[in-house]
Each structure stands twice: as C-alpha cells, then as structure tokens.
Amino acid sequence: MKAYFFKRLIAMFITLWLIITGTFFLMHSVPGSPFNEERTTNEAIQKNLEAYYQLDKPLIVQYGNYLKALVKFDLGPSIKKSSQTVNDMLGRGFPVSFELGMYTLIVALISGLILGVVAALRHNGIIDYLAMSIAVLGISIPNFVMATVLIQQLAVNLPIFPVATWSSPQHMVLPILALATGPMAIIARLTRTSMLEVLTQDYIKTAKAKGLSPVKIVFKHALRNALLPVVTVLGSLAASILTGTFVIEKIFAIPGMGKYFVDSINNRDYPVIMGTTVFYSAILIFMLLLVDIAYGVLDPRIKLHKKEAK
C-alpha cells in the first residue's frame, strides 16, 4: 500500500508539472500583456514595469524562476492588484468557496442519490417520470438562471432568505440551492441508470430468495454496487465545485475564489492565471486519488496495489 501511494504521488507531481508547463507557455503565447490597455503607457514606464515583474527576460528563464518559486509554495505577486500576492488571494477566497462547495456537494449528493434510487425502484412509474423531469430540468437550467429565479421568488417576492452576501447560514441557502441543482441532476440520472442495471443482477434475485426486505436489498445489496459510476463523476464534480464558481459567486456577492479565474485571464495577470490553474489542478488530482481509494473501498475486486507476496 505504501509503495502504491508513493507511486501515485510521483505520478501526481508529474501530472501537475505537465499542467504547469502547458499552461505557462500557452498563456504566454496568447497575444497581449498585463500592460496592454486602452490608454497607452509611456514606453519607458512599460519597460520598467516589465523589468520589475521580470517579463523582459526570455520565456525559459521566467519559466525556471516560476518553478523555483513554486517549490517554496510561492505563487508570486498579482500584477494587476499590486498590493496582493496570489497566495493571499487564494488564502482568502478558497475557504469561502470551499465552504459553499462542501455544503453544495452534500446537498447535491444526498438529494441526487435519493431521487435516483427512488426513480429506479419505481421504474417507468409516475415517480420515476417526476424524478427524471426534475433531473432534466436541473441539467438544462443554467445555474445563473436558477440563481436569479431563486432570488426573485425566495428573497424578493417572499422575503425568507437574504438576497446576497455571505455571513450567516440563511445567506448560504440560496447559493447552495442554485449551485446544487446541476450536480444533483447529474447524480440522480447516473444513480438511476446504474441502479436499474444492478437491480436486474442475479445477486439481487438471490437476496430476494433469501427473504430479505426491500430496504435491505436496496441499501445493502444494490446501492453499493450502483455507486461506482457516481463516485467516478463525483471526483471532477467536487474539484470544480469546491474551487468556486464565477457566476454564482458574482450573483450572490460571495467573496470566493471563482472570480479570480475569469478576471485573471481578462487581465493577462500571469501569476494569478498560473496560481489558480495550479491550485485547481492540484485539487482535481487529489480528488481523483480519493476516487480511486473509494473504488477500492466500495468494490473489493478493485485492488489499488499489487498483492503482497506471501
């Protein structure tokens, strides 16, 4: 097991390095620079700025410097917001995004699983159609539409929840709902499909022939086998939800890290682009590792490591 994790760790670093390298050179190949603005800056000032941020050096040197800093977990300064470092930005934004994301994931997972299981058990019945209609709506309605509808109905028309900002539990309800519908729908549809398949398996018939109750059959025998495909999507879903979403955070004025992704690209704020990408990739890679571990826990046939020699 130790050897397995060591191997995985190395593979993770190589993956991350490839992502860093790719992003770095792609980013610099995009025309424009942080100082390309409407009003032209004095050439001398621009030269000075570039020298200050070391943008005048050859690309390969810049790349080397970036990697050197990264090893010390230093993501560099923001060019546009010169008083802040990228580490500050992520340090402030991520906890908020993570909190929102965590609750969203929990809500999406629980409601998605319930919808999916119930739909599968009432296959082709009214409940199935109802659940799947909800799921299709959830997938097709973009979350910014969902967010505005929720604000209109539950904050303006019926002032139950606050309209925006982020402080008390009441503030969290609407953004969580808006953010959770999409993932919930995906999870519900996947769960339904995979439950339907599992329910036709012979071992479900065996369980019935033993006289087990439907509740036991579903939870003990069916659900666990049906979860594998759900866990697969959950990894990437979790990574994207936990690192914040631009639109929802913007609509609800949540101080998460979602906005940095978009702002940094518009501004060609090179260190921030790199910082957010590296951070997102690291989280994604970590989630995929968790998914692989979850596979091994759910299905004993999946071995993470080679059998130890006896």
Add this chain to the structure above:
Amino acid sequence: MEKVLQVKDLHVSFSTYGGEVKAVRGVSFDLHKGETLAIVGESGCGKSVTSQSIMRLIPEPPGKIRGGEIIFKNMDLIKLKEPELRKIRGANISMIFQDPMTALNPTITIGEQIMEGIIQHEKLTRAQAKRVAVEMLTLVGIPNPEIRLKQYPHQFSGGMRQRIVIAMALVCRPDVLIADEPTTALDVTIQAQILELFRDIQKKTGVSIILITHDLGVVAQVADRIAVMYAGRIVELGTRREIFYKPQHPYTKGLLQSVPRLDAEKGELVPIPGTPPDLFSPPVGCAFAARCPYAMEVCDRVYPFKTHLSEQHQVDCWLQDERAKKLVSSFK
C-alpha cells in the same frame, strides 16, 4: 408419502408488447418429503417460470399468476402477501440459481451473505449466526471455513461458489430446495461433485429438492421422479425408472433419443424436428402434435386427458386412449 408441496393447475403469463405469453399453462405436481423431483424440458418450456412462481419470484408485472394453487404447509402461496412470503423465502423454501458467478454479490463477504439469511429469519446473534455459517460451509465441503468466511466471491472458483450458494440456500434448514439448472454453468467434473453434494445433503437434512434442468444426464444421476415439461405443461410424470425405461409420451422419447449414448448403434443423434410452438397463441390441442411422428387428427383439436399408467406414472397423450391403441395394433 408426505406431501411437502402441492402445485395445482398453475397458470402463469407474461404481458409483452407482442401480447400475452402463456408461459405456464396448467402445471400440477406434488413434491414428497425427502425426494428429488426433476423438471426437464427444453429452453422456454416454462420450467424456470414454474419454479420461480413457487417462490413468487417472477417479476410482477410483467409476469402474472393467472390461476392455480401452490399449497405449502396448508397455505396457498399464491394468496400470500409480500411480508408473509418473505418469511417463507429462504427459511422454508429456498432457491439456487443457475450461474454461481453472478448469483453472489461481489461487494459483500461470503460470510455476511450466508449469515444475513439466518439473521433475517431466526433470532440469532452474529456470533451464533457465524457458527451456523461455518457449519454450513463445512457441510458443503469448503475447507478452512473460518478464513473463507471473510473472503469475497471473486476469490473462489466456480465450483466453490456454487457450494457457497448451496450453503446459503440451506442455512435455515428449508423444507424445499429449488435448484434451477445448478450445474449448467459448471464444467463436467465439478458437475459430478455438486450432484454428489446434493445427494449427500439430502441424506443429512432430508430436504426435498426440485431440480430444474435440461440435462438428462444430471437427471439420471439424482432424480427420484421426473416431470417432463413441454410448452408450459407437464406432459409426462413418473419415477426415474419409468421415464427412462418406459417413456410413453413421444416428446419424452424424442428427448431421450437426442441424448448422446455410448452404446448407440449409430454415431448420429436423433433430434426432434421442428421448434416448440409460439406461446402467444398456444395450440388448442396437444402442443407437440406438430412435431409428433404419431400425431392423429384428434391431437390438433383436443388436449389429451391425463392417463395414469401406474401409481406414479402419468402421461398426457392420445396414444394412450383405447381407440388409438386399437388403431396402432391393427396396423401391425
């Protein structure tokens, strides 16, 4: 002889887009205590549907039990509600399915899968249940049962898994064991071992077995009585000796002739020409008439009466009628 289970005039249908398939059309038989009754017939003759109906395991819908009675311990299983059925399934009547590779849940240890049945039906602690499970694994011939309990199905071979499935079915000491093609998915040497195990278990526990199979070799080894099914009906029923040595129904004869024999004069097998009838609209008369070399006009029109040839032996065939016998003898 004590009757453990009585099936009377069972009718089972499945509704499909094409219409209603009448899979079982009036099956009746008794199961005696401690015997092995084999139900044989080709694919689609209704033998599995019959057996699954006894446990009420056919999916409803699309399946539907249209009529008949299944009497077990003075109860009609057809009239029972789900919760009552659950108390019988696994406890009094249990079932072994065809493919041991898929009949076990891959994500649960075999110990847990064996124990959950006892825990469901009898008020035992986990420790007691475990002891019973170990006992059962020993009974079905699995070495090191304590260690094996903690393993998962994929760590066992096909034959071992079938032994586990059998242990699982026997764990509550049922009165009736229904084995649906229990050896079909196994290779021949393992088949012999499993059949030996069935005989051994029957001797030790006195369980009555309904053995569903299309393999006459298996039947010859373990069955006390044999029911031959064709197109949803039992066409001939008798002791093993009667069916193998004095088959009366042309279908039974055809079935026996289509089995490879070492002592046959010709090297060729004699297949039964034609295919079974369409069960969407089964024939009014004898369903085998269209393939039967002895078919008479009456066979197409009226289903033959049951003729009792001995205490055990019964057959549905017009050839048993006095008039037909006279006709046949007049040709000779």
